[in-house]
Amino acid sequence: MTGSPSTQEPIQTDMVIIGAGPIGLFAVFEAGLLGLKCHLVDNLDKIGGQCAELYPEKPIFDIPAVPRCTGQELIDRLLEQAKPFEPVFHLDQQASALQRLEDGKWRLETTAGTVFETPNVVIAAGAGSFVPRRLPLPGAEDFEGKSLYYAVRRMEDFRGRHLLIAGGGDSALDWLLNLEPLTASIGILHRRDEFRAAPDSVQRMRELVESGRARLLLGQVAGLEGTGGQLEAVRISTPDGEIRHECDALLALFGLKMELGPIAEWGLNIERNLIHVDTETFETNQPGLFAIGDIITYPGKLKLILSGFHEAALMCQKAFKNAHPDQRLVFRYTTSSSDLHKKLGVA
Amino acid sequence: MAKLKVTDRDGVQHELEGEIGWSVMEIIREADLPIEAACGGCCACATCHVYVDAGTLAKLPPADADENMMLDEGFEVRDNSRLSCQIKFSEELDGIEVELAPEY
Ligand SMILES: Cc1cc2nc3c(=O)[nH]c(=O)nc-3n(C[C@H](O)[C@H](O)[C@H](O)COP(=O)(O)OP(=O)(O)OC[C@H]3O[C@@H](n4cnc5c(N)ncnc54)[C@H](O)[C@@H]3O)c2cc1C
Numbered sequence: 001m002t003g004s005p006s007t008q009e010p011i012q013t014d015m016v017i018i019g020a021g022p023i024g025l026f027a028v029f030e031a032g033l034l035g036l037k038c039h040l041v042d043n044l045d046k047i048g049g050q051c052a053e054l055y056p057e058k059p060i061f062d063i064p065a066v067p068r069c070t071g072q073e074l075i076d077r078l079l080e081q082a083k084p085f086e087p088v089f090h091l092d093q094q095a096s097a098l099q100r101l102e103d104g105k106w107r108l109e110t111t112a113g114t115v116f117e118t119p120n121v122v123i124a125a126g127a128g129s130f131v132p133r134r135l136p137l138p139g140a141e142d143f144e145g146k147s148l149y150y151a152v153r154r155m156e157d158f159r160g161r162h163l164l165i166a167g168g169g170d171s172a173l174d175w176l177l178n179l180e181p182l183t184a185s186i187g188i189l190h191r192r193d194e195f196r197a198a199p200d201s202v203q204r205m206r207e208l209v210e211s212g213r214a215r216l217l218l219g220q221v222a223g224l225e226g227t228g229g230q231l232e233a234v235r236i237s238t239p240d241g242e243i244r245h246e247c248d249a250l251l252a253l254f255g256l257k258m259e260l261g262p263i264a265e266w267g268l269n270i271e272r273n274l275i276h277v278d279t280e281t282f283e284t285n286q287p288g289l290f291a292i293g294d295i296i297t298y299p300g301k302l303k304l305i306l307s308g309f310h311e312a313a314l315m316c317q318k319a320f321k322n323a324h325p326d327q328r329l330v331f332r333y334t335t336s337s338s339d340l341h342k343k344l345g346v347a
Numbered sequence: 348m349a350k351l352k353v354t355d356r357d358g359v360q361h362e363l364e365g366e367i368g369w370s371v372m373e374i375i376r377e378a379d380l381p382i383e384a385a386c387g388g389c390c391a392c393a394t395c396h397v398y399v400d401a402g403t404l405a406k407l408p409p410a411d412a413d414e415n416m417m418l419d420e421g422f423e424v425r426d427n428s429r430l431s432c433q434i435k436f437s438e439e440l441d442g443i444e445v446e447l448a449p450e451y
């Protein structure tokens with residue numbers, strides 16, 4: 001279990017949800033009805049998991065009672081529904097280390113050093129953390145973090161460098177425009193002379209290229225040259241054969257993929273990257289550690305949003321008992337319960 | 348039944364029965380060959396990238412703008428690159444050959 005040592009006071013809460021996708025968001029609502037407060041952690045810098053990252057504008061037709069909505073609309077509605085329960089989001093950080101405390105609670109730490117102490121940890125991690133896709137080139141790891149980058153952590157890393165950016169989307173063009181003033185020279189490498197980015201960015205990129213301040217190369221990364229992690233040139237395959245482009249930094253932006261990550265180290269019963277759970281409580285093989293949504297498997301499991309919603313509701317019943325072992329839970333409808341109305345802020 | 352041949356990343360060729368009306372990605376995935384297909388066939392990920400042989404390419408309608416845009420995020424994209432979720436299998440495609448592109 002990794003993670004940087006933390007300096008912060010642990011956050012005490014009823015439930016920590018790993019993953020702010022649709023299922024994690026609905027779990028906030030179900031937990032809230034039972035009076036449980038939630039914090040959520042996500043590796044992405046935005047809320048919404050696959051719906052927001054992979055298909056914000058594509059329509060979904062199989063959410064009960066919502067004949068049609070886009071991925072982003074679904075997330076917006078789930079957020080609105082969860083709002084009375086004031087969930088706290090910790091974005092841009094990965095849940096990295098999980099530890100059982102002596103009093104039976106969990107201590108969860110993120111890569112940003114946020115620490116939680118809670119009786120309930122819920123893994124709603126989808127297919128894992130969204131992380132940048134890496135170049136599948138032999139030896140590429142040697143350059144990583146020194147002269148090969150998959151994201152911009154600090155713009156200063158690029159000051160005075162001869163930078164090549166590979167990619168043709170919004171992030172590639174945005175970084176070209178933002179880093180151009182800092183770099184000694186800058187180029188953009190894309191498969192074809194057509195960009196799927198905001199027209200304004202494309203226009204500004206073309207102006208930089210015309211004025212000679214940026215170079216546009218058409219082709220694909222075929223190899224890296226350099227020693228000791230220091231890049232000297234990128235080999236590029238083009239329709240007219242391979243060329244060599246000298247540069248000392250490469251920023252490769254090929255979108256994101258999902259990777260199970262640190263969860264794999266937590267002693268869970270995992271098969272083919274899916275976690276086995278008890279379908280009565282959605283607890284894993286460890287008490288107080290739950291899993292719901294796309295990340296789990298059980299006989300008959302369907303990777304659908306509606307299945308995840310159901311799993312979230314059942315999970316909360318057991319999570320309530322963990323948080324309040326001495327209290328009894330009564331079953332109530334949102335329609336008629338004045339207690340639930342108070343929680344929802346509609347009383 | 349119509350068939351297709353799929354070469355995996357170790358160079359091994361598999362002959363699969365093709366369900367008419369399924370996408371080529373679905374046929375490959377259901378045969379348990381290693382195809383990520385992260386977006387489940389929505390043309391939103393490029394992880395169902397395959398190379399198709401010249402004969403097959405000629406039988407297929409050209410990639411549309413969406414498919415081309417997603418191919419931009421692929422790796423080692425060639426002239427015969429396609430996203431297999433965008434190829435609908437039919438009787439006419441009997442005998443086609445595709446090869447899985449590198450994983451990344
Ligand atoms: C293109 C497409 C179309 C789809 N269409 C439909 C449809 O029509 N109907 C339907 O029901 N389903 C559909 N799905 C499936 C649906 O999107 C998923 O079932 C749903 O997103 C699963 O939600 P989730 O909350 O379990 O996980 P996800 O949405 O995958 O969210 C998981 C989140 O957890 C984060 N995470 C993981 N590990 C960590 C960690 N260690 N630390 C911090 N954060 C972490 C990830 O970054 C991610 O944001 C579609 C999927 C795709 C890709």
Ligand code: FES
Pocket residue numbers: 372384385386387388389390391392393394395417430431432433
């Ligand atoms: S499966 Fe994602 S583009 Fe084909």
